[in-house]
Amino acid sequence: MKNKIRVDANKICPLEHAVNTISGKWKIPIVWHLQQGLKRPSEFFYHIADINRRVLSRQLKELEESGLVVKQVVKLKPLEVEYHLTRTGHDLVKILWQLNAWGEGLLKNE
Template identity: 55%
Template sequence: METKERSEENKICPLEVAVNTISGKWKIPIVWQINEGKKRPSEFLRGIAKVDRRVLNQQLTEMVKDGILKRKSFNELPPRVEYTLTELGEQLVGILWQLNDWGKLLIPEQKDSSN
């Protein structure tokens, strides 16, 4: 019985993994922006209000590690880096559109107009 309890505790919850992967104040805005095409860090800084460069870089690095973004470095002076969505990231965009549609149902003005 102790082994069964231990194995239950060690199970990985896919929903928890998914939520943890996209948690972070700027990760969803990053995905929304990069869905329009490849982006350089400076473009994210211009497009996302109030994001700190250090935090942006940290979140971009996490998203590359998690397989949502792909980072490409160019051997140029000055150095240039671009980010694009991976296939996993593109799947996330579809999920975020569904979440966006669901969110519309939660907005009072839109609730009233849909009845």
């Protein structure tokens, strides 16, 4: 959902930046499931239909780089990692809950 709300060529519109940060087929589902308690990549596989390992790890990496999630090593051998939402990630979740409620309204009107 790359978006072009560029008001002025060299000034990035925060909304455009926000939308581009969460664009990508799986980012919202990953964030959504993190706030519901999922932590491990293997759990995402179970809960998010059609996701594949390479895409999942890339989108987790991008979410980390954007500051929405942090990765924690919980065991070294075998390596086990967990992901947690950052404050910024939790702030996004609050907005996603409102979008969820807005979506319920859409479904009722259909």
